[in-house]
Amino acid sequence: MSLFRCPICGAVLTREERSYRCGKNHCYDIAKEGYTHLLPVQQKHSQNPGDDKAMVRSRRAFLSKDYYAPLRRQLEQLALRYTPAEGAVLDSGCGEGYYTAAISRALTEGGIPHRLAAVDISKEAVRLTAKNLQQGECAVASVYHLPIMDGSIDFLLNCFSPLAIDEFRRVVKQGGHFAYVVPAAEHLWQMKEVLYDEPYPNEVKRTPYEGFRYVDVLEVRDTITLDNPEDIFALFQMTPYSWKTPAEGVARLKSLATLTTDIAFHIHLFEKE
Ligand SMILES: C[S@@+](CC[C@H](N)C(=O)[O-])C[C@H]1O[C@@H](n2cnc3c(N)ncnc32)[C@H](O)[C@@H]1O
Numbered sequence: 001m002s003l004f005r006c007p008i009c010g011a012v013l014t015r016e017e018r019s020y021r022c023g024k025n026h027c028y029d030i031a032k033e034g035y036t037h038l039l040p041v042q043q044k045h046s047q048n049p050g051d052d053k054a055m056v057r058s059r060r061a062f063l064s065k066d067y068y069a070p071l072r073r074q075l076e077q078l079a080l081r082y083t084p085a086e087g088a089v090l091d092s093g094c095g096e097g098y099y100t101a102a103i104s105r106a107l108t109e110g111g112i113p114h115r116l117a118a119v120d121i122s123k124e125a126v127r128l129t130a131k132n133l134q135q136g137e138c139a140v141a142s143v144y145h146l147p148i149m150d151g152s153i154d155f156l157l158n159c160f161s162p163l164a165i166d167e168f169r170r171v172v173k174q175g176g177h178f179a180y181v182v183p184a185a186e187h188l189w190q191m192k193e194v195l196y197d198e199p200y201p202n203e204v205k206r207t208p209y210e211g212f213r214y215v216d217v218l219e220v221r222d223t224i225t226l227d228n229p230e231d232i233f234a235l236f237q238m239t240p241y242s243w244k245t246p247a248e249g250v251a252r253l254k255s256l257a258t259l260t261t262d263i264a265f266h267i268h269l270f271e272k273e
Pocket residue numbers: 049050051059092093094095096097098099119120121122125141142143144158159160161162
């Protein structure tokens with residue numbers, strides 16, 4: 001049985017060799033990379049929603065160098081702590097799957113049999129996630145209409161992705177956990193100093209969500225050095241700054257051979273009541 005449900009009728013999907021099927025015979029093909037498409041046209045607000053190919057590839061190029069290893073390791077630890085044997089994990093807005101693959105590997109190596117699902121609205125992101133994932137299910141879908149059965153998830157990860165709190169409340173099991181990763185105030189501060197004349201720190205806030213108990217806010221910080229222009233530009237292109245930086249700032253960044261910058265994350269951890 002799959003963790004996915006039918007986006008048309010809501011019934012659980014069964015995974016067959018080349019497709020998923022519900023009891024009412026709605027059928028979804030599985031692409032050769034191993035992902036499926038569970039995004040009905042009415043939830044698709046543009047031709048290619050979500051991060052485009054260039055952004056997804058920049059993210060892959062940068063993350064695959066393990067610059068964000070401290071965050072990856074912390075998320076692996078949380079997954080190991082909060083996924084019971086035979087438990088279910090969801091990576092909501094998984095991007096190209098760097099953390100998805102790491103969590104899956106950590107659970108397998110930790111001897112925890114589990115089911116894992118990953119969704120993103122960007123087809124290119126899901127395609128890359130599926131290619132990298134040893135075991136698990138991937139779908140192109142919107143986090144605002146998760147194709148996931150009610151109360152089925154033990155550990156939900158939302159890393160730098162849209163917060164769909166009503167859906168998270170619906171899919172996380174009672175007693176299950178939800179990790180919400182956001183940038184801390186000084187994340188990428190030295191890169192912002194290059195890009196902007198007056199950089200602003202990220203806003204930091206603690207928001208309680210109905211139906212969830214606040215367990216903790218974990219902080220992950222480090223200082224990293226990018227020692228070539230390709231990595232610097234890949235980092236820039238995977239951030240929202242690539243949409244809103246004046247040309248002079250981009251030119252300054254492009255002229256750098258190396259960049260040393262702080263990275264800082266907050267992981268807001270919640271338990272479903
Ligand atoms: C900043 S990226 C983070 C990706 C990944 N979690 C990571 O940390 O590497 C945000 C992701 O959210 C996806 N996204 C944006 N809107 C979405 C939606 N409505 N449903 C699902 N995914 C969405 C984008 O396509 C993109 O891959």
